[in-house]
Amino acid sequence: MRAVVTVTGSDKRGIIAKVSGFLFERNVNIEDISQTVLGEQFAMIMMVDTSESSLDFATLALDLESMGKEIGMNIRLQHEAIFSAMHNV
Template identity: 50%
Template structure:
């Protein structure tokens, strides 16, 4: 089972580490990652494998959202099928 994580906010040190540490602690594998900085706005999209996650999806979502608040970012996670449905043109 896969999920998509999006991160948007002002660029600062420690964004990727902060998200990656939560994922590693939760036994979530990063399958693909892309990130860019547009002027001083950081954007990142991660495709992750949550099939072996050791916490409930809702708890993982809360941890990521809280990390976003801590870092001044918006961090969201969605199941891949929901993400695809919402972004289909």
């Protein structure tokens, strides 16, 4: 399943390393990545493919969310369809 990972919060070192390592360990492939820093706010958006992952989507989303809490970031994993529906005609 193609999905979008968003990481938002105050900028700090090692966020990309931490998140991509986490996804690698769970066999989630990163297809595209984009990040931006607005002031002290960090926002990263990753397109990922979860179809090879051993974990089901809901568990993966929950695990990512709790890992985010540990590093003080807000991390969400969402099916790409929600963004596609809302922003593409």
